[in-house]
Amino acid sequence: MAENRDVLNKGFWRILQNDNPNIVIYFIRMKNLIISLSVATALLASCSPSSDKKTETNTSPETQIEVAASQPEPVKNDPEIVEIPDDFSTLVPIDVLNSKSPNVHDKYGIEFSGNCYSCDLASLSITKKQIRWTNVCDEKDTFEIDDFSYTTEGNKTIFKTPERTYILTQIDKAPVYELVIEGKKLELKNKRVSKYFTTKKVLPLFTEHDCGDFEG
Structure with missing residues (x-):
C-alpha cells in the first residue's frame, strides 16, 4: 500500500x-x-468475518452418553390408594325430624315407622369388597353388590356399579351422610333406602335413636 x-x-x-x-x-x-x-x-x-472467530460446538457421542447418564431419572408417582372410611361399614338410616333445630342431634333421628312399625328400612354397609343392604329388623334379609368401583372427591365418596352410581356425601360432622342414587331405580323388597345415614356407633347421641317401649 x-x-x-x-x-x-x-x-x-x-x-x-x-x-x-x-x-x-x-x-x-x-x-x-x-x-x-x-x-x-x-x-x-x-469487517469481513475471520474463519478463526467462528465457533462451533461439537459434541462427541461419548459426551452425549455422559450427559444423558448424568440426568436424574423422573420420579414415578404411584397412584394414590383411595381408602373407604371405616364408618361406612355400619351406616344406619335416619330422617329429618325437626328441620328448624340448630342441634344436629335434634334435627335428625330414626324414622319411627320404618324402624319400629313397618320395619321396611335398610341399613347400609360398604367395604372394599362389598356393598350390602340389610333390613333393619332382619339381619338375614340382605341385598349384596360385589361388582363396583369407587373414588373420592372432597367430602364425597362415589361408588359405581354397572347399573347405578351411589354418591355418599358427608353433610355434618356428627357424622350425617346424604345418599344420592343415579341411574336405574333401586327397588328392594323390605329394604327401603333412606336419604340420610349416620353410624351405628354415634346413633345413641341423637334424641330419637330407638323405638323406646314400642312393641309393635
Whole structure:
C-alpha cells in the first residue's frame, strides 16, 4: 500500500508540471477516486468475518452418553390408594325430624315407622369388597353388590356399579351422610333406602335413636 502511494505521488507531481490544466484536474480526480477505493477496500477487509472467530460446538457421542447418564431419572408417582372410611361399614338410616333445630342431634333421628312399625328400612354397609343392604329388623334379609368401583372427591365418596352410581356425601360432622342414587331405580323388597345415614356407633347421641317401649 505504501509503495503504491509513492508511485502515485511521483506521477502526480509530474502531471502538475504539465501545462494543460484539464489533464491536471483529471488526474487529481483520479487520485482521489483511487484513494477512496483503497480506504473502502481496507474497511471491508477489516469487517469481513475471520474463519478463526467462528465457533462451533461439537459434541462427541461419548459426551452425549455422559450427559444423558448424568440426568436424574423422573420420579414415578404411584397412584394414590383411595381408602373407604371405616364408618361406612355400619351406616344406619335416619330422617329429618325437626328441620328448624340448630342441634344436629335434634334435627335428625330414626324414622319411627320404618324402624319400629313397618320395619321396611335398610341399613347400609360398604367395604372394599362389598356393598350390602340389610333390613333393619332382619339381619338375614340382605341385598349384596360385589361388582363396583369407587373414588373420592372432597367430602364425597362415589361408588359405581354397572347399573347405578351411589354418591355418599358427608353433610355434618356428627357424622350425617346424604345418599344420592343415579341411574336405574333401586327397588328392594323390605329394604327401603333412606336419604340420610349416620353410624351405628354415634346413633345413641341423637334424641330419637330407638323405638323406646314400642312393641309393635
